[in-house]
Amino acid sequence: MHRALKVAAIVIVGYAALALILGALTSFQAIAEQDKPHSQRWTVVNYWSITCAPCRIEIPELNLLSKELDAVDIGLVGINFDEDNREKTLMLAERMGIEFPTLHQEQVDALSVSPPNVLPTTLILSPDGVEMARLIGAQTRASIKVQLGQLIGSAQ
């Protein structure tokens, strides 16, 4: 019970931090963020594979999250871990119901991150492209928001 209370407290604090941060970002984004290049923002990077059952399950959560984050200029992009060609990758992304952008291989190569040892893995990159968090296993909107809230909060 004690552990459950601690977890709940962390989640609440994380949500609160993220709400404050998202609110602040929304207020300032019109004047401060509009001209910022896509890569110079906080970005959530999700590695997926067609063979990975938990990847498929987290996709609806990520689709919803992507819309929420886009409103506050935080990116969410996907990477096909299997490195299929572009045509097949887009076909698989459509099959999996992925609504957020899937990176080209050239864009993946340009990221200075090491590929995961486990699927699904979700990374959080700072605006300068540094890997700030590596989340292993299926994620939810809440779990990613908590991480984002903590990271952005500590970077302010």
Add this chain to the structure above:
Amino acid sequence: MSKSILYLTITTLFLVKLPLGSYAAEVTLLRSPAAEASSLSRVFADRSGRVILSWVESDAKNHALYFSTLSKNKFSKPQMIASGTDWFVNWADFPFVITTDQSMTAHWLQKRDEGTYNYDVVAVFRNPETKSWSEPRVIHTDGVSAEHGFVGMLPLSDDRTLISWLDGRNTAEHASHDATGHGSGGMTLRAGIFNANGDNMAEWELDELVCDCCQTSIAMSSGGPVVAYRNRTESEMRDIFITRLENESWTTPTPVYVDNWEIAGCPVNGPSVAALKDQVAVGWFSAKDNQPRVNLSLSTDNGDSFTNTVTVAQQDTNGRVSVAMLESGKVVISWLETAGKSASIKAAAYSYNGELTESVTVANTVSSRQSGFPVMTSRGDDVFVTWTEVSSGKQVRVARVRF
């Protein structure tokens, strides 16, 4: 050509850290029978010493499975076994071929129309008497539209093949899903024995809950065939387990080694098992606490117990392990050693008490999924290794390593 000579010179002379008394193995690059745009290769040696190489050639719509036989260090003209536009082919889960003196078995994965992610394991069997291939047949009897794959195959005789596979019948869409995205029943490990016509002679469920995306591996010990696989527990431990077919039933699966690697996900990095008489060797990858590691465990009682475990590589590796047994009793393990986007295919021989005796770089490659899973097989004290070379395109390569 000059690149090949340079490469061979470097790989045969370049030693990694070896203890006193150890020396490098000799690597000979063989002429690959596979065309350009080939990948997903595997080598297999039967009991008579015949070495067969299989691979996949793909274009935008079609996949085709080929094989070629090695004779006096030259591969025969490639022969196509089957092709299809409805195959499921993945860098980690792909078709291959095994052989005996007289027969062959090949498999591929065939997509179901009605399932988004669903595919069946289809196999063909070459009859040793008629010398003809059977009709393709789905090897599992569930009839459920679900994922089936990560096949292991082992000839039991000229007219019997043991096949293991991951079977998602309990994860089908009608099943409820838990928070980690798995069906309530989870992925199962199953195996069956098939005759030369492809008839199912026996089928078993070996484990009711296993890791979803890791290869299974089979070898023949003197105590019977053993299957190694990545297990999954309710608490998401993903350690390597083994079970053996003994008196027509399978032993209770037991851990090869307790890594306690807890992950609610798929490593896509299955174990490899090899056996010689009552010696069984299992190699595998783990990354507990995000510390990548390749381990090798050795058994002298047909896999009943593993008393000797050595760490083969750590930190700079992404696994992709293959294991082979030499006639001398040594064990050879291969893995990918990574350096950013580059990688080397390493192979090392160990005595059966776990001492490193030889080590060599077989080839340089890339660390991405494009390079696939290098696969080894042994004949006597020779090891044959195949992999996909990635440059402007992809092409299957094969080398002999003499320990």
